[in-house]
Amino acid sequence: MSIKEWEDSVILRRPGEAFVEDQKAGGESERARERESMGGWAIAVHGGAGVDPNLPLPRQEEAKKLLTRCLNIGVSALEANLSALDVVELVVRELETDPIFNSGRGSALSERGTVEMEASIMDGQKRRCGAVSGVSTVKNPVSLARMVMEKSPHSYLAFDGAEDFARQQGLELVENSYFITEENVGMLKLAKEAKTILFDYRVPADTCSAGAGSMVMNGMPISIYAPETVGCVVVDREGRCAAATSTGGLMNKMHGRIGDSPLIGSGTYACELCAVSCTGEGEAIIRSTLARDVAAVMEYKGLKLQDAIDFVIKERLDEGYAGLIAVSGNGEVGYGFNTTGMFRGCATEDGFMEVGIWE
Numbered sequence: 001m002s003i004k005e006w007e008d009s010v011i012l013r014r015p016g017e018a019f020v021e022d023q024k025a026g027g028e029s030e031r032a033r034e035r036e037s038m039g040g041w042a043i044a045v046h047g048g049a050g051v052d053p054n055l056p057l058p059r060q061e062e063a064k065k066l067l068t069r070c071l072n073i074g075v076s077a078l079e080a081n082l083s084a085l086d087v088v089e090l091v092v093r094e095l096e097t098d099p100i101f102n103s104g105r106g107s108a109l110s111e112r113g114t115v116e117m118e119a120s121i122m123d124g125q126k127r128r129c130g131a132v133s134g135v136s137t138v139k140n141p142v143s144l145a146r147m148v149m150e151k152s153p154h155s156y157l158a159f160d161g162a163e164d165f166a167r168q169q170g171l172e173l174v175e176n177s178y179f180i181t182e183e184n185v186g187m188l189k190l191a192k193e194a195k196t197i198l199f200d201y202r203v204p205a206d207t208c209s210a211g212a213g214s215m216v217m218n219g220m221p222i223s224i225y226a227p228e229t230v231g232c233v234v235v236d237r238e239g240r241c242a243a244a245t246s247t248g249g250l251m252n253k254m255h256g257r258i259g260d261s262p263l264i265g266s267g268t269y270a271c272e273l274c275a276v277s278c279t280g281e282g283e284a285i286i287r288s289t290l291a292r293d294v295a296a297v298m299e300y301k302g303l304k305l306q307d308a309i310d311f312v313i314k315e316r317l318d319e320g321y322a323g324l325i326a327v328s329g330n331g332e333v334g335y336g337f338n339t340t341g342m343f344r345g346c347a348t349e350d351g352f353m354e355v356g357i358w359e
Contacts, residue, residue, distance in 0.1 A: 003077075003086050040349030041084075041236050042333040043074040045091060047101040047343030048228030049280040049323030051357055060357055066100050067345040067355050074234065075347050084234040084242035084275070085123045085146075092119070092142040092244045095230040099181055101343070102228035104140060107179050107248020109188045110255050115179040117248050118262040119145045124241035124270035124329070131262035134159035136179075139172040142246045145262070147171065156262065184251070191252035228343070229261055231268070231277025235327040237349070241275035243268050243291070250282075260285035265292035273298050274305060276326040280339065284320020288312070294326055306334040313338055 045067055074091045082090070096104025107115045119141035120131035130149025133156075135141045147169045148157050157165055166173065229247035245268045247261040259282030260267035267278045269291035276291035285291075293312045297303050303311060305328040313324070313336040323337025325344055333346045345355035 003082065003090055039331045041078045041234070042327045042331050042346070042348045043071065043078065043087065043091075043232065043234045044277075044325035044327060044333050044335060044344065044346040045070050045074070045095070045230070045232045046277060046279055046323065046325045046335070046345075047095070047230050049337045049342035050321055050339035051341035051343065053340050063100055063343050063357070064345075064355050066095070066098055067343060070094050070232070071345045071347050071353065071355065074232065078234070078236060078349070081237065083238075084236040084240045085121070087234045087236070088232040088242045088244035088275075089121060089142055089146055091232040091234075092121075092230060092246050093140045095232075096140050096142060096246055101230045102248045103230045103246040104248075105179050106181050106184065108251040108253070109180065109184050110249070110253050110257075111192075112255055113180075113185075113188060114176055115248055116253075116255070116257075117141045117179070117246070118259060119244070119246040120262045120264060120268040121145045121149060121244040122242065122264060122268050122270040122275070123149070124243075124272055124275055127271055129155050129264045129268075129270075131156040131264060131268075132158065132162040133258045133262050134256070135162050135166070136176045137163060137173045138166045139174050139178070142244050144169075144171055145244070155264070158258075159256075179248070187251055229259075229267075229279040231261075231279060231325060233270075233275040233277050233325050233327045233333075235275065235329055235331055239272075239329045239331075241270045241272065241327060241329055243270040243275035243277045245277045245279075259283075260290075265289045267291060269295060271295050272329055274308075274326050274328045276324055278322055278324040279342070280322025280337070281320045284317055285322050288316040288318070288320070290316060290322060290324060294324070298328070304328075305330075305332040306336075309334050309336040312336075 070091050074087050077087045099106030110116050117135040118133045122129040130145040132144050138144045144166050231245040233243045235241045245261045266286045269276045273295050276294045278285050278290050294308045297308045321339045323342040325335045327333045341357045347353040
């Protein structure tokens with residue numbers, strides 16, 4: 001069954017108001033064991049790592065509801081036996097369409113005030129992949145990334161070449177203004193006044209102007225660490241793994257900047273062992289090839305999924321900050337981050353479901 005056939009036939013179960021709150025410290029190991037249930041399908045989603053601890057509660061609830069809705073879309077699709085690849089595309093398209101997070105509509109603005117989106121998708125069966133950067137008119141960049149994988153002889157297209165290919169493939173195009181929100185215009189103004197990059201363009205303006213949460217990236221000062229890239233990882237009933245990641249990048253980024261999200265092995269990776277989607281400080285994720293490293297330590301060190309996640313978060317980021325979600329071919333699901341929080345959610349075929357932000 002294709003995505004279109006499924007969308008035309010299924011009535012989604014969307015109990016969007018019913019999400020699972022974060023547990024307090026002390027219950028993490030027990031929850032990790034629950035997530036590591038063997039067999040069956042599993043899905044995880046994220047909306048970015050590095051959350052301002054003062055993020056207003058209404059914004060937290062809004063984000064949780066979107067993650068819950070996306071999880072339920074994924075669960076319904078998996079129960080209808082859609083493939084892992086179809087499900088990650090379907091879920092990330094939903095995240096790109098809603099302006100809550102930084103992908104698709106609601107993307108961060110470059111220094112020119114335009115949107116330059118990036119996305120990637122990877123099929124773990126044969127490690128096929130597709131990626132795009134500098135996309136400015138494609139409504140759903142993740143679908144263009146899949147087209148690159150399936151309809152072109154290449155793995156990665158960028159800027160005008162990616163846009164031309166999207167037109168050739170008949171993908172839905174919109175004006176660049178479709179992606180720009182009033183809130184983002186205001187945050188770009190703040191960033192320019194501060195002569196810096198704003199990672200979290202969703203925190204209150206007075207927090208940003210106060211200069212809270214400053215840090216350094218590649219030796220350059222930046223402020224407010226809280227990117228909101230989106231991603232989804234899935235293993236289906238056949239044990240097939242897939243991953244997809246999509247982002248608008250950094251607020252006030254340099255024109256032409258490319259982050260980790262479209263880079264296979266850094267922001268996204270899938271193989272027979274696992275599927276991984278990363279979020280956070282892109283330059284640190286690129287340096288550490290973070291997503292691929294999860295699979296590597298599983299393969300070469302024999303670690304289970306959550307142990308592999310914990311190892312790479314602790315040992316591979318150096319002074320960087322990031323988070324990731326992952327599933328294994330055995331039906332395990334896990335996540336990890338070294339930031340103040342990460343928007344994330346996961347579900348497994350045995351009925352386990354969790355949505356949260358904080359530790």
